[in-house]
Structure formats: structure tokens, C-alpha cells
Amino acid sequence: MYPSIPPHIAHMKLKANLPQFFMADEIKLQILNEHALTMAQLDQSHNTELPAEVDNYHNLFPLEPPPANPLQKSNIFGYPTSCFKAVNVKDGMTYCLRRIHGFRLVNTKCMPLIDMWKKMYHPNIVQLKEVFTTKAYGDNSIVFVYDFFPASETLMSRHFSNMPAPVNGYSSPFNVSMNGGTPQPANNGLLPESLIWTYVVQLSSALRAIHATGLACRSLDPTKILIYGKSRLRINCVGISDVLNFDNSQGNPLALMPHYQQKDLYALGNIVLALACNSVMSLQRENLQNALDLVSRNYSPDLKNLILYLLTNPNRPRSINDVMPMIGARFFTQLDAAQLRGDVLQNELAKEVENGRLFRLICKFGAINERQDFSLDQAWSETGDRYILKLFRDYLFHQVDENGTPWLDMAHIIQCLNKVDAGVPEKVTLMSRDEQSVIIVSYAEIKRCFESSFSELLNSGHPQGYS
């Protein structure tokens, strides 16, 4: 129904003389871009191999380019996978579907783990919504449904995209990056330490929540971490390993989790080391000592100690809680940044909410002005209070300059509507179309005409959602 990119984005720019009323350009473009990506649809006239519907989801749209070899297996999951956005027919919301190709679910004892994941709501985890098996793709597939984060990319594609490793998140060909992109590396080509700590804090927070429930992430990897905006992370693909690699030999599905939690912490160490070296090559065993030397030379002892704690001494039990003291006062920085982001957003929201009010107001005028007849009165919209409102409508929208040329001024419309809404005593001069009569009324009087006319309509009719 919608074209893939709404046209109002393509040529959007803020006029210099607009009042401080609409949102700051950057946030607005980001939001509209996310909206556009959420709304994007395949042209059905093109031949695609995607089914029209899978379980309760329709309007499938691929989020990754097709693999060169359709049998190519995910390094992490050991099966071919693919990723789509799709609309749930029940709630109309867009979700991200990750399909595991050719997987037949035989053992449902893992399902209690899935139920635990579905209850996990955390700002640094992509929430798992549901899991279903399907033959809609022509094979046995299992599909994991997650919240959709438009305009995300993976930590892999953001920071390690020159590496030959496969990109299994939502990758860039289908996502326009509007977020300022990769931060500029410092002069030495390395990432700023503050950025690495931002990531450490977020990943630690997510792992802490996961481990506290008794679960483990099991697939912590740069390709399975989404990043959006400048530095916001979410752990992706939770629950998949719990199904695909379920070990039936244990009675309790949580029995092996402490082991996997240790693996999560080791994986966290690898990610931090790769970020500090700005290369996933650093993780190869023969490069490890060189990588640690690089960290020592360029970063604080805290960062090196964190990496050593997570990567060395494999037999020592680790806990995510031990990471906290190494983060130390950097928590304050993260918290301050998160609070400031909230304040900026609230400020923008305060500006935008006014638009909703003006929009409703102008719709009410629309319901009154030029209404053909009302209660068998053909001239209702031309007489009495409505005549004032008709002349005010002309004043609002049909301003001309001294040569009769249209004068289109958004600020004029906003100001006038605000004055009517506030019912101020200020006077306005309205002129009849034949220029033979002039009426001087206050905005308060226009407001009274407006309210009495609209309530006439309201009381007679079926109001739906005007308030």
C-alpha cells in the first residue's frame, strides 16, 4: 500500500523561518527513516521466492542480501539462516523473523527456556516474542520472532566490516545509515576508550540480567549484537542456541547454564579485545600476546585488567558482577548520557505534542467550514457564527500581498490557531469577500463561535475521536 520510501522524506529540509515548533532536523529524519524502513514493502510484481504469509506474519521483506551459496551455514548456529521483517496480522506491528533453514524440532523440552527468554525485557537485549515451526518455505524451518529495530546494524558491520567474517545481522544494503555512522577512530586508528566502555557497560548490564535468571546468552558475537544510533547496543538472537543445541542428556534444561555463562564471559572478553585492537584478527591464538601489548600501550590499565580477567585463567570461575568495579566511575558517564538523551527527547516531544493539538483544532474547523447543509439548513455554514468562521478561514489560509499574490505563511497559521485556542482578547480584522464589509472581532469571540458551532455538530452527530 505504501511506496518503499515516503516522498515527504526525500526532499525534507527545515525552512529557516519556521518557528521553533517542529523537531530538530536530525532526530526527525532518524525517526522518519526508521518509519520508512519499517513500512518498506516488496514490489509484489517482482518475482520473489518469499512466501506471502508465514504463520501469523505477512508482508515479508528481507533484511539481509541472499547468501552467495544458499547452503552456507551460520558460523554461530551451524545451519543456514535468513532474516526478514514482517507484519503480524493480529497486532499490525512489524517484527524481525529469523528463519533457521532445514531444522526439524523434535524435542520440545527446550521450550521452558524459550518461555524464560520471552519474559526477558531489557534495554540491551532484543526481545524474543515467539518461536514457531513452519513448512511455508518448502522445508522444515523454525522461526524466531524478535522486536524489529529499523536502521540497526551489527557490531560486526559497524566496526569490523573490512573483515571476511559473514554479516548475519541486518546488514547495510537494506538499511540507510542515518545515525552518523562509525565514530571517527582516534589518531592511531583505534577506537576511543570511552566508546569501548560504553559498549562494556551495556553488554555487562545485559549479561547480568540474563545470568541472574539462570540463562546464558550462548551466542555472544559481534555478528549477534545490534547497534543503532551512535552507540546503543542490544544483544540479538537470544534463545536460538537453546533450541538448536539443546542437550537432552540433562534432566533440567538449566543444568548446563553455569558452563555457558562462563563461555559468555569469555566471549565478552574476546569482543572487548577485538574492539580495543579494532580487529577481529586479534582473537587468533597466535596474535593474542601482541593484541594484549597493543591494549597496554593504548588504553588504561582498567581495560587491560578487564580483558585479562575475562580471557585468562580459564579454570577460575568468573562472574559478571566482578566486572563492575573495573567499570567504576565510568557508570556515572553512562548514566549522565542516558539521562541527557531522555531530556533531549522529552524536549522534542514537548514541541511536537503541540502539533497534535493544532492538527485536531484545524480538523474541527474543517468540519464546520463549507459544510453543505446541517439540520436541513442549506446556509448553516454561511450564516451566524459560521460566517465569522468562514471569514476567519479566509484570513488564516488565503492571505495575499498587495498585488493579490498568495502569501503562504506557516507561522501565521500557527500563531492564529494558538490565539484562537487560547481565546486571547487581541482583535483581528476580517473582511468580506466582496470587500464591502469589515468585521473586527477578538480571538476570544472567534473561539466562542467556533466552540458553539462545533458543539452543534457534536450534539447532532457521531463524534469519533475528536477531543
Next chain:
Amino acid sequence: MYPSIPPHIAHMKLKANLPQFFMADEIKLQILNEHALTMAQLDQSHNTELPAEVDNYHNLFPLEPPPANPLQKSNIFGYPTSCFKAVNVKDGMTYCLRRIHGFRLVNTKCMPLIDMWKKMYHPNIVQLKEVFTTKAYGDNSIVFVYDFFPASETLMSRHFSNMPAPVNGYSSPFNVSMNGGTPQPANNGLLPESLIWTYVVQLSSALRAIHATGLACRSLDPTKILIYGKSRLRINCVGISDVLNFDNSQGNPLALMPHYQQKDLYALGNIVLALACNSVMSLQRENLQNALDLVSRNYSPDLKNLILYLLTNPNRPRSINDVMPMIGARFFTQLDAAQLRGDVLQNELAKEVENGRLFRLICKFGAINERQDFSLDQAWSETGDRYILKLFRDYLFHQVDENGTPWLDMAHIIQCLNKVDAGVPEKVTLMSRDEQSVIIVSYAEIKRCFESSFSELLNSGHPQGYS
């Protein structure tokens, strides 16, 4: 110009059948309430003793009730004070002005401290904007100008309002509390420990930033801490003590700050203890041991240790950095909450930003429909493309049911406008007013008519802020 409470708030409620388009009620009401409080003006016909203008500020509006005794001095500052909001004539923004009555500034050596405060931008500090002396009140006064936070109250009024201590923040008589008010105390009448830690983290973050610059707060007190929403704090009135109690005996104005920083930490201890006992009485020397016993019985050892660290052993130098390990993993909770708040706000913003788009769209229709004449063509708005748009306007706004009764449906208007904006191929049946002819057009065709008509106006006229 505006009445004190805009009427659109008074009777606002969300209709059940409105699409998920406008903001969640609660945030919206909070924002509109803050807007209303920012806009509130005194009725100039009432006799007030406020000057019409003070320095660059006008539209003064008191934020505190007048004191019973006009000579009553602030416990903290030692002078009578009063507090107003006012509009800066240069930038049109509303600020909070705190006037110190009867203070004559003789020594300007404290001004470097004021400059440092003006540069302090922190999410838990009310920013000082400027300081000026004035005779506009008929005496020598000094005025401290801060950012204005409408609908704030003080920590004192939120939690200790049954106490006889004076309330020197923005107090409730002039502020409608829309924020859910005081959290329910736990069963034993005490505040939940998590709330106290929320406060500790924020105050620590602010003190850490202040102390890091070499400054000290010097007036940390429940009456000088603003709270808004459920638990967001900002330290208020910074810089006042630095001017009022400036000690000229030291060459360097920062020389005594380490001493005042120690006092800040002691003041923080007092605040935490009072919160934990839910009473400022606990701070009286003879009650101290009882108060500490109460904390031991009801709260974690961490909270008691924090209080002991801050309040006992007066000769041991303390540092705000030592507070951090006692906060420990509670940082994660605070950070998660701040991130979630940002996500909710961004989500609401994404919904609201659509209103701005629809508002602009409908204003463009307004500029076309019923325009009296254009380029000497009296019938411009009635002919050609515009005739389609006229009939579409009727379809949009003037729906009636089978009895001819008005059918006012906001969702209908929004849907139709979205379809025009997207230019979808879906068809719509438009009927002439005499019901003699019926035109079936697609929304795409309406969009084409709309764009060509509007660009005719644009090209001839003076567009201001349409985009």
C-alpha cells in the same frame, strides 16, 4: 496573553477509538501541564507588587507563596529570598529567577566562581544562566537566573512536607502535581530502599561533577533539591553561597573549596539518613543513634555503611568517589531505567512526529480549498484539479450518516490524509454536492491534483515555512 491554564487540558481525555497515533495520556498530560505552567501569566489587572520588568526579564510570575513575614530569612542563605519565573526578552525562553533581598554586591572577586557554574551542564544540576544586581524591586537585590523546570517540587515538599521547616523551592500551591505524587511508603511507613538509591546515585553524580571542577555545592539541603516526575533530581541554587558567603581573606577563590566539599559529603549523609528515617527529625543530634538503629533494622548494610561513611569520623577526608563501590550493581538498575525512559520517549516522539506532517499537509489543503481567486481567475478553486480537491475536502470533513447527520471521525481524516500523502492506488468515490455526478479517483490522482495546485500557489506567491 494566555489564560493561566489552557482549556484544552481541562477536559482532555483519549477517545477509545482513536488510532494509536497520539501520545500515551500520561506523558501528554505531563507535557501539556508543564507547558501550561511555563505559559502561566499574572492577570495584570490585579494589583501586584512585582515590577513589570527586571533587567532583561519580563512577565514575572511568583513560584512561591509570599512569606508570612517579609523579613523572614532563608535558613540556608541568611537573607530573605523570593522566586519567580520570567521570560527573557532576548530569547523568549522562560527562566527561574531567585532574588536575594537586600544584598549589595561589593566584591566581584567571586565572579570567576559564577563563570564556572555557568559552564556546568549536568543532568542532575539546575544550570545557572546568569547573575545580575538590580534596584527594580526598590532595594539592592541580586538575582540568580536558572533554567526553569515547571511542575517540579523540592525533595523537602515531596518527602518531608509535614515538617515545620520552610519550603524554599518551587512549592505546591503554584504547581499542579501531575507526576503521580509521593511514592507509596512501604508497609512500615518507610521509603523503598530502591528509591533512596535512585536519589543517592543522582546526587553522587552531581557532586562528583561539581567537585571534579574544584567547586563545592555549599547549600545541599532537601529544600535546595528539585524533584520532578517519579524520582528525577536536580541540585538547585548553585552559586548563591559562593556570592553571599564569599570569603575575601583567601587570594584564590577556590582555596576553601576542599573544606566545603567535605561539608557537601556530610550534607549528603544527612539527606540519606533523613530519607531512610523518612523524617528530618532524625538529624537532631540526640536522635542520631536511634536513627542509625532504624536504618540497620530496615535497610541493607550498604545503605547503613554509606551513611556511616558520610556522617562519622569527621576528621577523615572523604571523597565522592568512595561512595561508588557502595552503590555497586545498583548502577545497572539506574542505567537500565534511564535507557528505558529514553526508549519510551523516542517511541512517543515517533508517533507524534506524524502529527507535524499531517498538520502541514492539511494547511496546504487549506491554502487551496475555497481560495477566492488566483491569477485573476475567480473560479480557480472551483475548477479543474481544484474541483477534485474541493470534493475531496467534502469527503474528508463533511461525512454524514444515512440520515444526513454529521459523522465526525478523526481516524477517517488521518487515514485519508495518509493515503493522499503516500499516493496509493486505492480508489475513492467523490460525489458532487447536487449528488448528480460521481467521480471515482485514486488517492494517487488526488495527490497529483494537490501537488500541482499547491505548486501553482507556491510559484506565484511567497511561501513561508511550508515544506
